[in-house]
Amino acid sequence: MNADAPDTGSQSGPDLAPGVSVVVPVRNEADNIAPLIAEIRAALAGHAPFEIVYVDDGSNDATPDALKREAETCAELHVCRHAVSAGQSAAIRTGVRHARAPVIVTLDGDGQNDPADIPALLAAYAQAPDQSRLMIAGHRADRRDPWLKRISSRIANAVRAGLLGDATPDTGCGLKVFARGTYLDLPAFDHMHRFLPALMIRGGGRVVSVVVHHRPRERGVSNYGLFDRLGVGITDLFGVLWLKRRGLKTPPDSDA
Secondary structure, eight states: OOTTSTTEEEEOOSOOOOSEEEEEEESSOHHHHHHHHHHHHHHHTTSSOEEEEEEEESOOSSHHHHHHHHHHHOTTEEEEEESSOOOHHHHHHHHHHHOOSSEEEEOOTTSOBOGGGHHHHHHHHHHSSOGGGEEEEEEESSOOSOHHHHHHHHHHHHHHHHHHOOOOSOTTOSOEEEEHHHHHHSOOOTTGGGGHHHHHHHTTOEEEEEEEOBOOOOSSOOSSOHHHHHHHHHHHHHHHHHHHHHOOOOOOOOOO
16 A cells, blocks of 8 residues: 555546546535535536546545445546545545546635636646646635635745745645646655645746635535644745755756
């Protein structure tokens, strides 16, 4: 068993040879499973074959049962499960590892990201040159969160951008598009999902931000506390700053 996915089981539908994999990490989101899957399928109807990869990060509510019910009727759905919670970054990585398409779309499982934005992000990705080194990042210009969360995110984004120079106004948005292989080449660590744009740029890539919708949470409660995010964010920020400064610089090939 790969260390990136401790104690993970999986259920798979038929072989779809997908062109796009939508990866959704969830923990204790039972009431959001069916509505969000329906929205994802509607958003991608008419597109090239796609799959939806849900990663249940050790839920202790009815999330496993909800996913099992959906998998019985949704041919595009594939389900992975962490026996114990390993965190959002680990869940995303597990989903990308199990994905079969070369292009990955990620979004949060709480229903606040709007799946209707996925086609626009995919179009921006398809039209850009050198897609293997590109990340399309959603930008929630009109956040629908409580005021304290909005202010803390605004401060965190300003500090992060100042130190890392990632030129991304909203790194915390779950909606992103990138190449599967490029993502798997990035250094992996807990909470890395908050720094994906900086890690992409560190590897010689670029990030393009696209404005997306943001919705208030209608069902369930957040699994990530404000002060938990602040505590780990400071430590991780300086860790990523160290990675950026100490990254290997590969010179161009020379003629023989």
